[in-house]
Amino acid sequence: MVVADLMGAVTFNVGPGKVVLLPMVWAILMATALGLLHRRLPGPLSLDTGLQFRAAAILQPALLLFVAKLGLMVGGSLPKLAAAGWALAFQELGHFVGTIIIGLPLALLLGIKREAIGATFSVGREPSLAIIGERYGMDSPEGRGVLAEYLTGTVFGAVFLAVFAGFIASLNLFDPLALAMGSGVGSGSMMAAAAGAIAAQQTPEMAKDVMTFAAASNLITTTVGTYFTLFISLPLAVWGYKVLEPILGRTTKATVHAGDVTAQDPGASVPALSLLQKWGAWGAAAALTILSDWILYGSKPVDTLPGMLIMLFAVGVGDFLAKVTGRKIPAVCWVSLIAMALTSPLCPWGAQIIAITGKINFLAVTPAMLTFAGLSLAKDIPAFRRLGWRIVVVSFAANAGTFLGATVIAQFFRH
Template sequence: MASETQLIDQTPGPVQEPQITRRHWWTVVAVSLLVSVAAVLIGTHKFQLGPAPVVLFPIIWAVVLGGILGTQRVRRVSGASRAVATLLLEIGIILFLARLGTQIGPSLAKLTELGPAILLQEVGHIFGTVILALPVAVALGLGRVAVGATWSIDRESFLAYAIQRFGVRSGEYRGVFSVWLLGSLFGAVFISLLAGFLGGLNIFDPRALALGLGLGSASMMLGGVGALSLLYPDQAGEIMALAALSNLVTNIVGFYAGVFLSLPLCRRLYVFWSRLVGRDDDGASTRRVRNTGAAPAQTQLAPPVAVDVDPPLRVTRRTAILAYAITGASALLMNYVGTKSVTWNDALGVAVLVLLTGLSFRLARLLPSVPSSVWVLTLTTVLSAPFLPTAGLIAGLTQHLDVILIGLPALTLIGLTVGRDIKALKSLSWKIVVVALLTYSASFVAAAALGQFALGG
């Protein structure tokens, strides 16, 4: 998420701290652990919203509490601290995916029976946003911003592509940037609430909802998995495995499908909807112009407000080892806080996951076209598959490691980095916020509906 920050900084930010010290490391680690522990202690709470329960659980508390600390003004989180948090966040998310991959491998034989459902749900992710969210965005008067906001849920790769394809002063880029920003900051919380609400309605098979969580965002998937696992504890393992496999498929084919399929369709439908509702590329009403005879105003779109530039964190071998050690220790500690137990097997299991996480980053550097998220899910899935002799070892070492607890510190770090984006967040219109939430919802619901159809429900 934060790895693309430099791509969107088009204007100089405020002067940042020139040096990252041990104090910044200690501050980030201490705060993230305290928030994560607090989130676990607050626990899970449910309340009824109409016919369905809304589930508030540790993932939501971690993001919200982290966000409050990341934006408070009494003692601001410095750019140097955010730089440390960003590094630990990137490693923590991949560590979470590593544990998730070890749950896919043992279920591969069972998951092959759901092959058509897994493939069909991807159609929902590709086209759901275009079909459902685009007409609303055009009707609200977003103009060409509607294209960028609705051709996908706009993760990092789409942000980079929009810069190269459309330029930073284009409406399309504004849309991509806004949806990316909101998804990075609030996507996990929103999807967890939405997944819990839909799961409580008992309309969808929980397996279909799990398939719908393959949005291409690890944090969103984690939020949704957490909510569904609480609603369907007997199916928690299958839900996690299906969501992870669906997310892996989306990460592999989603970008290319978005660029070559959903974007061309979105642009064509944008022209259709603009003519139908009477809007020009700036979102102004063309009918009013025709009625008054006035010439349409030519507006110059300004680029989104740049996020602050954090000081660069030079990742040496020593720094990398420290970051991996902190991430592993934090995961082990949170697993102990949540499960009230710890064994040598747990420690060895975390160590194995950390090693596989580091290997995935290394492979991603050697083959940049394949992101570390894909590498780690592939490696851990294969190593834990029943047809390899490593399956028993992996299962024995990781069976007591709770995937949600392992991912908790990373989501806390998302909140701590919110301060970097606060100026850009304040610049967003309420209209783009509505469209962004509709875009996430459309992708999730359309994929779940197609998954439900393929499952025979």
């Protein structure tokens, strides 16, 4: 992570646009490389499979710190978000319809059969795995499709969206806030990568608005978006498959039959953390965030520590409420709501909390989180490799579709 921070952002031109590679992209790439090369590295640097599963266990608590920062940004901007009106409300439909419009026809043309439904009805995050698993079972073609999308998004999603969103933003075809709303695809790391690449090309004030609208869109996608996925996009994908498969469908080596692929559950063997271990994970993520803020933006640790303590408070209370409610409402929702409440206009200390937590740069939170993500990915590469290159192309198309679909709808309502 420190090496990634020291490398900083790298920008290069591609045709009429440009690509911005931020430190968080270097962090996930270098961490994944360390995991893949663990057998060739000396003892202290060798990250065996056990340590990779441990990194996966640490990643989830670390993500809550990221969610807290998002909530703090959203709460202080609720009036501005309300003024966005229909743009923010209807862009959510574009997130899910866009994956199908672009991803499904391409999957059929490449010879992918019912796996295409699981791979293109959504961007394939954890709620999508649960929906497909309950409806079809993970050993079904649909289950293999959503698993492939999950693995592709986990391995390459943040990198792809950072490059793609940054390139689209550089073309100046869309309002920056419409692009920001398109970034909220339902994955914290993918949203951070896309929104960060967009924000890096804006003025400091507009960059804050970009991150705020992206956070709000992502929050909507992870909450209300689950119902969109279940009741709109999945039935639409099933209907689209029935209509388009006789027209576009092909039988190639990409057609996967039952028993040809042994699916690997990405959550298998991830150890459960005790409360003390959770606090250790939160503390490590907090310390690394403060370090990144210092390296990247010159923020003094003594200035960012109070804001970090507020973020840790939101995380701790949110996790506690999730536990006492039997996890019926996940911790990510509780943490978001608490953080939003702390900086909302209804909170008497909202302005002070905004000033304190605002000293922590949003982009400083992401390198640590994506480092843990990268360290945990190498264990999934063998299962991912068996699914072939075609599903990677389809996943990229679905991710591009969800970003562009939401951006176009948001642009329409903003103008």
